[in-house]
Amino acid sequence: MNLIIEKHKKLVQLMEEINSCTGNFNGMTFFKTPSLAVSFNSYEVCFKEYVFYLYSLFIELPGVNLKFVEGKIHAQQVPVDKKTLNITKTVNFLRTINGHHTAEDKPLDKEKRNYCIDWYREVCGKDSPSIEPEFRTCTVELLNDTLAYLQAILDCVNDFVHNEFMDIIKEEWDRQANRNFTKYQWELELIEVLDRYDMNHYDSLEIVEKQLTKWSDRLKLLRDGFDFKAEARKIIEDYIAKDELWPASGDDLIAMGVEKGPNLKIAIAKAKALYYANPCPRREFLERLAKEFS
Structure with a gap:
């Protein structure tokens, strides 16, 4: 467990360095610290908690920051492999499979399940871990990819400072930060609206995943300085008003x-x-x- 604890300390250190570098570059806070805790007693519990911790770190909390910088990694020629760049997808799918009921007949659920099986087979040689040494191997692998990913993010943000188009990058990042919102942010507003309409029997995350691109595109038409919560609820209410949401076919x-x-x-x-x-x-x-x- 000492190895995992040391890697966790390195993870926290990289987050702090990224936040410091980003703050100096454009005044933003790149990462918010997840409120979820990770325990270091059982390897099985540690692995499962890390999946949720990293989901919060990469999916729920960073807003557009990760998407923006990841899109610049190749342009900045930051050396990183495809497996490392897939860490957010890996975490997202592991969290869905471990923490939600999935349906055999849903293509998206099937894709996520098959992806996780392939990942487990590559890492521990089985369709899923079942004993402590296997959970340890999976946790270390998850942390290794996370550390490599965070290092690539840090290198990319550091390169922005020396880029001849630094001001353009700042402006582009700022504009995207005010135009793009995470699935988690949209889901919070959807839950609120569904509750108003007494329609909270739906899977809110599934709806957001299907509608996110359309809804985000509508925000791009608005003037700068709009209120996301107010505009998001208008968009969602319009979606419901068009009778697009009903539980049959x-x-x-x-x-x-x-x-x-x-x-x-x-x-x-x-x-x-x-x-x-x-x-x-x-x-x-x-x-x-x-x-x-x-």
Whole structure:
């Protein structure tokens, strides 16, 4: 465990150096320290806690900073391999598979599950770790890739200072920081809106993952200085108002005997109106539909 503790100290040190360098460059704080703690008793617990710790560090907290700097790494000719650059994807997928229920029939869940299996096989030789030495190996591998990634970020930000287009980079970074928001930030606003509409039976993260690009593109049309929370809720409310969110599909109606063609279009409109009049979870809604179209 001493090796993991030393690597954790190095991780914290790199975060502090990146924050210091970024603060000197453009006055921003690159990383916020995750509130989640990592314990160093059991290797299994340590690995699982690190996945959530790194998810908070890389996905929830940094805003546009990681995406912006990562996009500049190749331009700055910072030496880094593909495996290292994949650390945020690895952490994201491990967190989903370890911390959420996944469905066998959902392509995205299948992709994440297969990615994690491949990662585990490469690291510990099995589809998933099950004993302490395997969890130790996975934790060390996760930390090694994280440290290499953070070093690449630090090298890139340091290079900005000596770049002849330093002022342009500053302006571009600042503009992106005020135009791009994380899935986590969007999810918080979506949860609030769904609660208002009594529609909190949905998987908010799944909706955000599907709509993020469209919603973010709408923010790009706004003038500088807009209120993200207010504008995000308007966008989400518009999405709901267009009847784009309902827990069934045309396939469900066809299975209930609705004919394909114009009748199906009419039935979908009727079903959506039925749902929006009284939102409810999918199972309950399908029971209501069965009565309506029987």
